[in-house]
Amino acid sequence: MKEGTAISATKSLPPLDPRDPAGLGDLFTEDEKAIADAVRRVCADRIDPYVGEWFERGELPDVRGLAKDLGSLGVLGMHLEGYGCAGMSATEYGLACLELEATDSGIRSLVSVQGSLAMFAIWKWGSEEQKQQWLPSMAAGDAIGCFGLTEPDAGSDPASMRTRARRDGDDWILDGRKMWITNGSVADVAVVWAQTDKGVRGFVVPTDTPGFSAPEIKHKMSLRASVTSELVLDGVRLPADAVLPEVTGLKGPLSCLNEARFGIVWGSVGAARSCLQAAMAYAEDRTQFGKPISAFQLTQQKLVDMTLEYTKALLLAIHLGRRKDAGVLRPEQVSMGKLNNVREAIEICRTARTILGANGISLEYPVIRHMNNLESVLTYEGTVEMHTLVVGQAITGQSAFR
Template structure:
């Protein structure tokens, strides 16, 4: 066949090659990413579609496996934590969410919410008691902030902690809590006479219960629970001494949002590579559908969105490693990348046609999961208002 009629390319680029995404990333960080990708190929990928269909995840077993890889609280220092760079943690979040958003939620809630809160705000006794066991996955943590009637406005939470002698007594309900019913410890935020404070609550404490939430259409490969606190009595030492007011839980949320900036792009990449591979093997009218202009237009647009999102994530990683990242920049990353990832996953499903609704293929599962990711750790509306205030100087959260 002459070159003028040969329609095959001389080279097929991967998405990461096309965006030169590894350029400038430390070799150690890339090695951690690659090790995680290889481990998850055996540990989770063969099973995740069934976990999703079953609406169940073997959290305790997975936590120990992830802990043995050093992935739980990996960006924290000391107490058995790996102390990696923020960029390495982000790249790991991308690899974990490329498998499933529910699995990344397990990692994020453990490391960036529960462990981070104890590490950043806890007493030395609290750190020594919980962090080493949480880093290995022996102890699982959860983070109790959201309530049935208070999601985006946690300052109006109804959970109360009152003094009773030298003790604290907690009453209230938390909702949509990842890991809740399998956790050994819960970081619970409550109103006190002195403002919002955080408490380290062993889940075997009398009056604490965590019924699992069933019937989810998203994040099915994740344990999601309600937390019910009915006269939960704790010693004074259970309070997190370093957190007062909303700055405590919001600081932890910013850590988790940072992981989502990368994680969402992992889900997008997995959906997109699935669509590209499928388009190359699915033949219609005597040729692969990858050879048709309309299919290529979809893949090019989606690939451009993915590469753009990853470049943003990597820039935020560099800022975080330099100690210069701001909550507004994290909001920018979360808002942009989750919206892009959701759009990518939905359109990738269309490339697969009818086969796209089968559990054999990941894009629709990723799209369903990303509907939750779009909402938790700050809704699209809330991050839009954060950025609106940053750009105009006017707060528009009320009125």
């Protein structure tokens, strides 16, 4: 017998973790694991005991207190450099999004909109004065931001936006409406995109500016533990230096959306994990015909299929995270991640619901809440149709958007 064969035959294998049967934990550094653990602990203490009630009531109480807690943790704009931001890696940011959405999609949305949309827009395209004015307080959670792009009649086609900005002397005057804006009613600053005579421009709008209002959208059946608003701009007068100086055209808002989509690639995996773990625990505890339902073949098939899709989604997220950290991640690859991972996550949640039976629709368990939330995640930051066409164009060279 060869020496290597003898060693391999006698060496004991590590135990298999039922929650990570493929051993994907080995792919993370100790620092990455520590960040995931820190976010998980804060969520377990600050959010998990209450989020089901918040969802049922359709509100997110004490948003400012929660934002400060998240700022103290360092997750607001955590992947940005300078200005009080943590400067962490894309993979570390992804793991934070995973843990936040394992708690609730609305909580991850709060962080994503703050860091990947509002803060990123100012960090990437703003003036030094705008960065100094807003980014440190936003990173600390002392100021909350929102991002105004989507309109009542312009969702997947932002080029057709009707919000306009016109010059009046040295000032800008903004008029228009934005819709489905996370954080809108509690924001201190809004990054608003508008048509101008020279193309789409972004504006940094303090929300106490006369003519700006943000009525909250009610009667949602998804993302209920989240503040969602309309932005109303009626003759909002801004100084000349309110415009983001470093970008003109849709490149500006689309670059921000790409940052937020990357967080969704990871966050959706967190929602899937939460439902998978709930289904596993329930199948072990629930007894029918004299044994736990986890002992039945059909239930095991569901659990195995869910585990496989969760594992593949996490592998894809890790791969895209490593590419982003290496500076070689393309927008089309983010579209692949968002399209696949949200689609598989929602299917995992629906399958978990069947394992829980009637209990699956109760807020005593997280499953129905994640199911409903993912219906929104499936649509925002690019619909299934849009990401399908992005990937289709990437692999065929043919555009099918029009």
